[in-house]
Amino acid sequence: MTKPIIRIHNQETNEVIDREMNDVEFAQYQSNQAAQAIAKAEAEAKAKAKADLLAKLGITTEEAALLLS
Amino acid sequence: MAKQTFTTGQVLTAAQMTSLQQTAMAGGAASAKTASYTLVAADAGSAISMSNASATTITVNTALFAAGDTVYITNLGAGVCTITAGTATVNTSASLALAQYESGYLDFTSTSAAIFVKGAGAAAASGGMTLLSTTSLSGTATTISSISGSYKNLQVIVRNLSFTSGSTLNISSNITNSTWIRTNNAVTYSRSQTSIALNDGATGQGNNTTSAFSMNIYDYAVTSAHKTFDIRLGYNTDRFVMASGFWQSNSALTSLTFTGDGVDTFNGGSVLIYGVN
Numbered sequence: 001m002t003k004p005i006i007r008i009h010n011q012e013t014n015e016v017i018d019r020e021m022n023d024v025e026f027a028q029y030q031s032n033q034a035a036q037a038i039a040k041a042e043a044e045a046k047a048k049a050k051a052d053l054l055a056k057l058g059i060t061t062e063e064a065a066l067l068l069s
Numbered sequence: 070m071a072k073q074t075f076t077t078g079q080v081l082t083a084a085q086m087t088s089l090q091q092t093a094m095a096g097g098a099a100s101a102k103t104a105s106y107t108l109v110a111a112d113a114g115s116a117i118s119m120s121n122a123s124a125t126t127i128t129v130n131t132a133l134f135a136a137g138d139t140v141y142i143t144n145l146g147a148g149v150c151t152i153t154a155g156t157a158t159v160n161t162s163a164s165l166a167l168a169q170y171e172s173g174y175l176d177f178t179s180t181s182a183a184i185f186v187k188g189a190g191a192a193a194a195s196g197g198m199t200l201l202s203t204t205s206l207s208g209t210a211t212t213i214s215s216i217s218g219s220y221k222n223l224q225v226i227v228r229n230l231s232f233t234s235g236s237t238l239n240i241s242s243n244i245t246n247s248t249w250i251r252t253n254n255a256v257t258y259s260r261s262q263t264s265i266a267l268n269d270g271a272t273g274q275g276n277n278t279t280s281a282f283s284m285n286i287y288d289y290a291v292t293s294a295h296k297t298f299d300i301r302l303g304y305n306t307d308r309f310v311m312a313s314g315f316w317q318s319n320s321a322l323t324s325l326t327f328t329g330d331g332v333d334t335f336n337g338g339s340v341l342i343y344g345v346n
Binding site: 004007010029 | 201202204205206207208209210211212213214215216217330331332334342
């Protein structure tokens with residue numbers, strides 16, 4: 001499996017290296033992917049719950065904001 | 070070597086050739102001074118270095134040099150060395166004062182006039198900015214490593230940033246512990262973070278190209294204090310983020326890493342790092 005590429009620019013030597021992630025970096029990358037997927041699912045669930053509640057109450061987002069202001 | 074008058078049939082010695090080579094490489098015969106000095110004719114084509122903790126002068130008089138002669142001058146000392154017109158005229162488009170590690174050369178246009186051409190110092194002693202690196206953002210992460218520790222502060226300019234999907238720019242460093250406050254449509258306080266996440270609370274930069282933005286990092290190279298930073302970033306059509314905080318470590322900051330939530334791929338952009346004194 002091809003791992004993502006990262007770039008390292010050594011300012012002292014001006015050398016630029018593009019290389020595949022090593023195992024540690026790739027493990028962190030996969031962890032980040034998992035965390036992002038969870039966050040995305042939570043945000044979508046929250047948005048759906050909010051929309052469902054508004055529909056149940058029969059009011060719009062603006063009207064809900066007015067109630068809470 | 071100092072300016073010479075060669076004669077037909079003269080045989081040059083190895084020492085003379087070495088000195089000529091040095092001059093050809095814009096060095097010139099070294100002539101170290103430790104006190105204020107008045108140039109003499111033999112200084113033509115030579116390189117004078119001044120080293121004194123107090124202020125000094127290099128005085129330029131007439132009738133010693135010919136048009137086309139040059140004299141290189143470098144100030145190694147903490148005291149400012151000022152090129153001073155004695156009986157000659159000395160003009161410059163910059164300054165006649167050389168701070169420590171600054172240098173320049175006198176370019177004589179006649180026997181009585183010279184232009185002082187001042188070069189950039191190795192590092193600005195006070196004030197001024199030096200561009201240290203320009204890096205194109207690429208891959209899933211881009212790291213600028215071995216950042217010079219010779220300056221007081223860093224200014225980081227990011228231009229034309231964009232990702233391939235909907236990610237948020239994250240900035241981290243070799244110091245893994247940061248605390249920051251982010252203000253946008255809500256105030257977010259985060260402590261002990263491994264990176265600074267720059268979204269407005271919901272929406273990241275995504276694949277929209279951002280406006281240029283800056284990040285300042287103060288006392289980044291000291292080993293006796295935390296490293297404070299501030300960032301201002303505008304993006305998309307109506308998003309703006311301000312963030313400030315610090316890296317909680319006395320270690321010197323030597324690298325910066327840019328990612329898109331640690332998962333996205335850069336679609337473009339560049340990072341310019343300036344050293345500021």
